[in-house]
Amino acid sequence: MSDTTEGQVHGAPDPGAQGLGGPGPGEQGHGGEPAGAAVPVATPVSIGSPQFAVAARHPRRAEGVAAFAFLVALCGFAGFGAAYWQDANNYLLGISLGVAFAAFGFGLVTWGKYLMPRGPFEEPRPQMATTERERAEFVGDFATRGKIAIERRGALGKLMGAAGAVLGVVTLFPLVRSLGPKPDSSMYHTKWRKGARLTSIDNRPVKVDDIEVGGVITVFPENDVGGALSQTVLIRVQATGNVVTGPGKETWGPDGYVAYSKVCTHAGCPVGLYQELTQQLLCPCHQSLFDVETGATPVFGPAPRPLPQLPLYVDAKGYLRAQAGFDEPIGPGFWYRGGSNGSPQ
Amino acid sequence: MIEKLFGWVDDRVALSRSGRHLLNKIFPDHWSFMIGEIALYSFIVLLLTGVFLTLYFVPSGSDVVYHGVYAPLKGQTVSEAFNSTVNLSFQVRGGLLMRQMHHWAANIFVGSIVVHMLRVFFTGAFRRPREANWMIGTTLLILAIFNGFLGYSLPDDLISGTGIRIAFSITESIPFVGTYLGFFLFGGQYPGTAIIPRFFILHVLVLPLIIIGLLAGHLGMLIKHKHAQFRGRGARDDNVVGSPLWPTYAAKAGGFFFLTTGVTALLGAAVQINPIWQYGQYYAYKVSYAVQPDWYMGWLDGALRVMPSWEIHLPGHMVPNVFFPAVLLPGVTFNLIYAWPFIEARLTGDRAEHHLLERPRDQPLRTAIGAAVFAFYFVLFGASATDVLANYLSLSLNFVLWSFRVLCIVVPLIVFPVAYKICVELQSTKGAGQRKRHNVIVRSAEGGYATVSTPEYPGYIQPELDPVPLDHVDLVSAMAADGDEQAEGVYRIPREYR
Ligand code: HEM
Ligand code: FES
Numbered sequence: 001m002s003d004t005t006e007g008q009v010h011g012a013p014d015p016g017a018q019g020l021g022g023p024g025p026g027e028q029g030h031g032g033e034p035a036g037a038a039v040p041v042a043t044p045v046s047i048g049s050p051q052f053a054v055a056a057r058h059p060r061r062a063e064g065v066a067a068f069a070f071l072v073a074l075c076g077f078a079g080f081g082a083a084y085w086q087d088a089n090n091y092l093l094g095i096s097l098g099v100a101f102a103a104f105g106f107g108l109v110t111w112g113k114y115l116m117p118r119g120p121f122e123e124p125r126p127q128m129a130t131t132e133r134e135r136a137e138f139v140g141d142f143a144t145r146g147k148i149a150i151e152r153r154g155a156l157g158k159l160m161g162a163a164g165a166v167l168g169v170v171t172l173f174p175l176v177r178s179l180g181p182k183p184d185s186s187m188y189h190t191k192w193r194k195g196a197r198l199t200s201i202d203n204r205p206v207k208v209d210d211i212e213v214g215g216v217i218t219v220f221p222e223n224d225v226g227g228a229l230s231q232t233v234l235i236r237v238q239a240t241g242n243v244v245t246g247p248g249k250e251t252w253g254p255d256g257y258v259a260y261s262k263v264c265t266h267a268g269c270p271v272g273l274y275q276e277l278t279q280q281l282l283c284p285c286h287q288s289l290f291d292v293e294t295g296a297t298p299v300f301g302p303a304p305r306p307l308p309q310l311p312l313y314v315d316a317k318g319y320l321r322a323q324a325g326f327d328e329p330i331g332p333g334f335w336y337r338g339g340s341n342g343s344p345q
Numbered sequence: 346m347i348e349k350l351f352g353w354v355d356d357r358v359a360l361s362r363s364g365r366h367l368l369n370k371i372f373p374d375h376w377s378f379m380i381g382e383i384a385l386y387s388f389i390v391l392l393l394t395g396v397f398l399t400l401y402f403v404p405s406g407s408d409v410v411y412h413g414v415y416a417p418l419k420g421q422t423v424s425e426a427f428n429s430t431v432n433l434s435f436q437v438r439g440g441l442l443m444r445q446m447h448h449w450a451a452n453i454f455v456g457s458i459v460v461h462m463l464r465v466f467f468t469g470a471f472r473r474p475r476e477a478n479w480m481i482g483t484t485l486l487i488l489a490i491f492n493g494f495l496g497y498s499l500p501d502d503l504i505s506g507t508g509i510r511i512a513f514s515i516t517e518s519i520p521f522v523g524t525y526l527g528f529f530l531f532g533g534q535y536p537g538t539a540i541i542p543r544f545f546i547l548h549v550l551v552l553p554l555i556i557i558g559l560l561a562g563h564l565g566m567l568i569k570h571k572h573a574q575f576r577g578r579g580a581r582d583d584n585v586v587g588s589p590l591w592p593t594y595a596a597k598a599g600g601f602f603f604l605t606t607g608v609t610a611l612l613g614a615a616v617q618i619n620p621i622w623q624y625g626q627y628y629a630y631k632v633s634y635a636v637q638p639d640w641y642m643g644w645l646d647g648a649l650r651v652m653p654s655w656e657i658h659l660p661g662h663m664v665p666n667v668f669f670p671a672v673l674l675p676g677v678t679f680n681l682i683y684a685w686p687f688i689e690a691r692l693t694g695d696r697a698e699h700h701l702l703e704r705p706r707d708q709p710l711r712t713a714i715g716a717a718v719f720a721f722y723f724v725l726f727g728a729s730a731t732d733v734l735a736n737y738l739s740l741s742l743n744f745v746l747w748s749f750r751v752l753c754i755v756v757p758l759i760v761f762p763v764a765y766k767i768c769v770e771l772q773s774t775k776g777a778g779q780r781k782r783h784n785v786i787v788r789s790a791e792g793g794y795a796t797v798s799t800p801e802y803p804g805y806i807q808p809e810l811d812p813v814p815l816d817h818v819d820l821v822s823a824m825a826a827d828g829d830e831q832a833e834g835v836y837r838i839p840r841e842y843r
Contacts, residue, residue: 090441094614102607105600112596122586122812123371128474180532183524228629268514272632286650304654304666332514333665
C-alpha cells in the first residue's frame with residue numbers, strides 16, 4: 001500500500017453516475033425497470049465522510065478484542081501441536097484445534113466488521129438481458145457462419161454426425177454390459193432346494209429338539225450359510241404337532257416349527273425380532289409386524305405381503321430339512337415379479 | 346522480493362489490468378447471506394478432512410480378523426472397510442477427530458444448503474435472472490444428499506449396511522429398469538462384492554468433482570449477476586450496496602470460514618458421531634434396533650414408514666410399495682423445486698429481472714406455499730422416529746403411526762392459512778420488524794407524567810448513510826487519512842444493510 005499518490009479522492013463524484021439521495025425507487029410494481037427513471041442528484045462525498053470512518057464506535061476496544069482473539073488462536077494452534085506431538089486424546093486435540101480456529105475466525109471477522117471503512121459503498125449493476133441488437137448480431141454471426149460452413153461441405157457434416165452417433169451408442173455397451181450381469185433367476189429362487197438341511201450361522205444343522213418352544217434361530221441352506229437372500233427365521237411355536245398356517249400348508253410346519261424368509265417384503269431388512277407373547281415378527285426398519293400363526297401375514301406397518309413360508313420336514317435322523325424352496329420370490333417387490341404370488345416367469 | 350515475483354506473474358497474465366476493478370466488487374451485507382457461505386466452507390472442510398481419511402481407509406469388503414486395540418471386537422471377522430475405519434479411529438493420530446469432523450461437516454453441509462435454499466425461496470432470489478442458479482443449487486442439494494449417503498455407507502457397519510440393503514430395494518422398485526439398475530450398480534444380485542469399492546470411488550472422486558464443477562458455475566453466475574440485495578437506503582435494482590471485496594468482505598468471509606472450521610472441530614472433539622465399533626460389522630442377517638439414518642435421509646425414512654401397505658399388481662408385473670415413498674415422492678419433490686421459478690412466473694405473470702429481494706411477507710402466497718410444503722417434509726422427518734417416540738412416550742406404535750399419517754396431511758393444511766394470515770397481518774402492521782423507539786416517561790415536579798419521544802437510534806451519529814460509489818473514490822487514501830482518533834462511525838450497521 002505504498003502507492004497512495006496514484007488516485008485522488010474525488011470530492012464530488014460524477015454526478016450523473018449514481019443516485020445518492022433518499023431512498024431508492026425500489027421495484028416499481030411488477031416488471032418495472034428503473035432504467036429510464038430520472039437521475040437523482042448526487043450528494044458530494046468527501047474523504048471525511050462517515051462512510052470512510054471505521055465502523056466501530058470504539059475502535060480501540062474492537063482492536064483489543066481482535067488482538068485477544070488472535071492471541072487465543074496462537075495459543076490454541078500451539079496447544080494443538082503439542083497435543084498432537086504427545087498423542088493426546090481426541091478431546092484435547094479437537095478442543096485446541098476448534099478453539100484456535102474459532103478464535104482466529106472471530107478475530108478476523110471483528111477486524112473486517114468493525115475496523116474497516118463502514119460504508120456502505122455501491123457499484124452499478126448492469127441488466128442481464130441483452131438488447132435485441134446484441135443478440136441479433138451474435139446469432140447472425142454464429143448461424144450464418146455455421147450455415148455456410150456446413151452447407152459447403154454437407155457430406156462432411158453428415159459423416160461426422162454419424163460417427164458421433166455411433167460413438168454415443170457404443171459407449172453405452174461397456175457401461176451397461178460390464179458393470180454387472182443382467183437380473184437372473186436369483187430374483188425368483190433362493191438357494192433353498194428340496195432336502196436342504198436347515199443350518200445355523202455356525203454351520204450346525206438344526207435337529208428337531210435343538211430349540212425349545214418360543215425359541216427362534218436364523219437358518220440357511222447348508223450350501224449358503226450367511227446368505228443374504230436365503231436367510232430364514234425358524235421358530236418353534238409349540239412342542240408337538242403340525243403348525244398349519246393356511247390351506248395347502250398342512251404339512252409345512254412339523255413338530256411345532258415354522259420357517260419364514262427373513263427378508264422383509266417391504267424394503268428387505270432382516271425381520272429380526274420375535275415377540276413370543278403376541279406371536280409376531282417385527283421388522284426394526286419400519287416396524288412392520290407379521291403374524292406368525294397365520295402365515296406371517298403383515299398386520300401392521302408398510303409391508304405389503306406375507307413373508308414367504310419354507311415348507312419343512314423332519315428326516316429320519318431328526319434333522320430339519322426343506323420340502324422345497326420358497327414358492328414365491330422372497331423380499332421386496334420388483335417390476336418383473338408378476339402377480340400377487342409372483343409366479344416366476 | 347514479493348513485488349518482483351508479482352511483477353513477473355503480472356507481466357504474463359495482466360492481473361492488475363482487470364484485478365483492480367475486482368478489488369472494488371461490492372457485496373451486500375445481510376446475515377442470511379452467510380448461510381450459503383456456511384455450505385461452501387463446510388464443503389471445503391469436507392474436502393480437507395476427506396483427503397486425510399482416504400489415506401487410511403481401505404475400500405474393500407474382503408474379510409479380515411480384527412486385531413486392533415478395541416477389546417470387544419478382538420478376534421472377530423470383519424471387512425477391511427470396517428477394520429480400517431476402526432483402526433483409523435483408534436490407532437491413527439488425530440484419526441478420530443478427522444472422522445468425526447468429516448461426518449459433522451457433512452451434516453452441516455446438507456443442513457446449510459437446505460436453509461440457504463429456504464432463504465433463496467422466501468426472499469424470491471430465484472426470480473429472473475437467477476432461475477438457472479436455482480436449478481444448479483437444487484442439483485447441488487441432490488448431489489450433497491447422495492454423497493452423504495454414499496460416505497455414510499462406506500464403513501460397512503451394521504447400521505449403514507442396512508441402509509444399503511434398503512437402497513437396493515428402492516432401486517429394484519423402479520418400474521421396467523429397476524432390477525437392471527440394481528444389478529449394474531451392485532455388480533449382481535444383492536449383496537454382491539463390488540459395492541464398497543464402487544461407492545468409494547463415487548464418494549471420493551466422481552460426485553465431489555461434479556459438485557466442484559457445479560459450485561464453480563453457481564458462484565460464477567453469482568459474480569456475473571452480482572448478489573441480490575434487500576431494499577434499503579440507496580439500494581436499487583440497478584446497483585449493489587454493501588462493502589467492497591478487498592479488504593472488508595475478504596476479512597469477514599475469511600474469518601467466517603475459520604469460524605465454521607472451528608465449530609466443526611469442536612463438534613468433532615466433543616460430540617460423538619457414528620461410533621461404528623458399537624454397532625459392529627454388517628451382516629445381511631443381522632439388524633440392530635432403532636435403525637436411523639443421517640438426518641437428511643429422515644424424510645425418506647419417515648415416508649417409507651407412513652406409507653400404507655399398498656402396491657399395484659398388474660398382469661405379470663407389479664409396482665412395489667417402496668416405489669411410492671422412495672422414488673415417486675423424491676422425484677415429484679425435486680422436479681417441483683426445479684420448476685418453481687417458472688411456475689411462479691406463470692402464476693404472477695412477472696417475468697422481469699429482479700435484483701431486490703422481497704421479504705417473506707411481501708408475497709403471502711409464495712410464503713404460505715413454501716411453509717406448507719416445508720411443514721409436510723418436516724412431519725415426514727418426525728415420522729422417521731415413530732418407534733423411538735412410541736417407546737419414549739409409552740404410546741402404542743399403532744397410535745403414533747396413525748398420528749403421523751394424519752399429521753402429514755393436516756399440518757400443511759393448517760400451516761398454509763396461518764402463514765398466509767401472518768404475512769398479511771405483518772404487511773398491514775406499521776413498523777413491524779423495525780427498531781422500536783425508546784419510550785421515556787418523565788415525571789414533572791408537580792407529579793404529572795409525560796412521554797418524551799426519543800430519536801430512533803439514540804446515541805447514533807448517523808444511523809443511515811447514503812452509499813458511496815466506490816468506483817469514484819480512492820479507498821486507499823480515505824483509509825489512510827482516517828486516523829482512529831477521528832473515527833466517528835456508528836456502532837451498528839443499520840438494519841437494512843445487516
Ligand atoms: C453445495 C451447496 C451450495 C453452496 C456451497 C452454495 C453457495 C452459495 C453462496 C456462497 C452463495 C452466495 C451467498 C448467499 O446468497 O447465500 C450462493 C448464492 C445462491 N445460491 Fe447457493 N449454494 C449451494 C446450494 C444451493 C441450493 C440448494 C440452492 C437452491 C435450490 C441455491 C441457490 C442459490 C441462488 C439462487 C443464489 C443467488 C442468491 C442471490 O444472489 O441472492 N444454492 N450459493
Ligand atoms: S424393511 Fe421391513 S418394514 Fe421396511
